Amino acid sequence: MSDIIVGIDIGTSKVCTVIGQLGRADELVIIGEGMDSCCGIKKGVIVDIESTARAVKNSVEQAEAKADIKIGSAYVNIIGMHVSVLNYRSEINRSGEENEISQRDIDKVLHNVRDIELPEDRQLIDIIPRQYIIDGYDEIVDPIGMLGVKMEVDADVIAAKITSAQNIIKSLEKAGLKIDGLVVESFATAEMALTQEEKDIGVILVDVGGGVTDISVYKNNRLLFYDSIPVGGDHITNDISIGLKISHNDAEKIKRQFELALTSLIKNDQDILVNEINENKKKAVKVSEVVEIIECRVHEILYLCNELLCKSGIRESLPAGIVLTGGGISHIDGGKQLASEVFELPVRIATPKLNGITKSEFMTAAGIVRFANNNKKGTSLINEIKNKKQVQKNNENGVFKKLSALFKKLS
Ligand SMILES: Nc1ncnc2c1ncn2[C@@H]1O[C@H](COP(=O)(O)OP(=O)(O)OP(=O)(O)O)[C@@H](O)[C@H]1O
Ligand SMILES: [Mg+2]
Structure with a gap:
């Protein structure tokens, strides 16, 4: 298998x-x-x-x-x-420079990346090599078979909250x-x-999930920025439920029925009947009342994402613009228009x-x-990931010293 x-x-x-x-x-x-x-x-x-x-x-x-x-x-x-992505460079000097670089050399240089110091509540979960530099020549993706003495790697080190x-x-x-x-x-x-081109020239990915919206920025095929806000599509449902005084289930149904986030796109502002919560009767509400609620929350989610990006100072020179994904926004008509208004950048919805x-x-x-x-050519940290709790329990002199010692023993 x-x-x-x-x-x-x-x-x-x-x-x-x-x-x-x-x-x-x-x-x-x-x-x-x-x-x-x-x-x-x-x-x-x-x-x-x-x-x-x-x-x-x-x-x-x-x-x-x-x-x-x-x-x-x-x-x-x-x-x-729950994660932080840190950039780290490590190097090895190869003695047999007449020999071609092999997987062993890659394993060795990546192994050194594990020496990075992490806060006590974090554990290493992945090391992703982004480029190799052989005797000063950079942007090498696969150095196997090449010749060289000094071998460096630029890697993204992924550290997660242990809990x-x-x-x-x-x-x-x-x-x-x-x-x-x-x-x-x-x-x-x-x-x-x-697309690869988007990741190269600069793009913002906004993933509006149920409870969380993730924002990430890629440029030169690297992750430049990564953050989340604890707001997503479920908050739209909550707003509809509270705003119309209807049950959460009914609110979710109505949201999925209209799938609209811009009142200007409403074709027929008819009355719809909804079940009043805890009352055994129906009441009429206008489609525009529902859509206005959706519009407000979607606008707020996008606004908060833009704020985060502006504060981080990396909003400029991302010509591929915004790619929207996640169930919270990708089904909703008008989400794309709202995003292009808020970000003032070109927007597209991702398709699988x-x-x-x-x-x-x-x-x-x-x-x-x-x-x-x-990424299977990278490094497998799975035993260390699983055993982390035990290592932490035994820790008396600083997690990372012990962890490094364990890595050395295992290698
Ligand atoms: N047809 C639809 N119209 C409107 N909203 C929808 C539709 N289908 C799903 N959603 C909303 O998408 C959200 C879930 O999105 P998604 O499946 O991307 O989240 P998730 O991956 O489970 O959560 P997260 O990424 O936040 O952990 C829910 O708020 C749901 O109401
Ligand atoms: Mg998700």
Whole structure:
């Protein structure tokens, strides 16, 4: 089953599983998908491991049935609020310069990246090589087979909050699965939503989920900025529920019925009948009342994203503009117009582009599969990720000293 890669996206409103298979020409095909609703996550934080594990199990079983295989392990997402991405350069000097650079050299230079100092509440979950520099020549993606003495690597070091990482692992283990790796959600989504050209020339990816909106900026194929705000599509539903005094379920239904975020796009401002909460009667409301509520909240979400970007000082010179994704905005007409007004940049809505993906809901899970496949030449930290709790418990002289010693012992 080494040609099988499984991605699980644990989101605020649902858990999605995607099973990918590598074909003969190394092309990735999706052979199974599964989805189950989940209420174990609040504002991006796992608050109920049992119910998250149940949703994971159900979505995996559906995907397994479609693919007609049993899976034992998976890659899983971790959201932006719980990770920091640090840039780190490490180097080695090769003695046998007449020998070609091999995977061993790559492993060695990446291993040195592990010496980075991290805050006590963080653990290393991934090291993503971005470029190699051989004897001063940079922008090398795959140095294997080249000659050179000094070998450097520029890597993105991904550090996660220990509690968040361990709760994700626990949820997977309770669902009977081993963990292959943790993938930063934005990397997975970008893998599916953005083109290489957009990532090169500069682009902002805005992923409006259920409870959280993630904002990431890519330029020169690097992640330049990454942040989240704890507001998403569920807040639109709450606003409708409170504004019209109707139940949350009815509000969600109405939101999905109109899928509109601009009052100027309303064709027929008719009356609709809604069930008054706790009253056994119906009342009439205008379509424009619903759409106005949606418009306000979508505008606010986009405004907050723009504020974050302006404060960070990296809003300029991103010619590819904005790419919108996530269930909270991608189904809603007018979201694109609102975004171009707020950001004053070109906007497009992302569409999934991977063989076998049938619904946009599976974008992140499919992106995890694709990211894991594209980065398998990197370094596997899975044992360290899982054992982190134990290391932390034994820690008396600073987490990182011990962790480094452990890495050295394991290598
Ligand atoms: N057809 C639709 N019209 C309007 N909103 C929709 C529609 N379908 C889904 N949504 C909204 O999309 C949101 C969920 O988006 P998504 O599936 O991207 O979130 P998630 O990945 O579960 O959560 P997060 O990324 O925040 O952890 C919910 O608020 C839901 O109401
Ligand atoms: Mg999501």
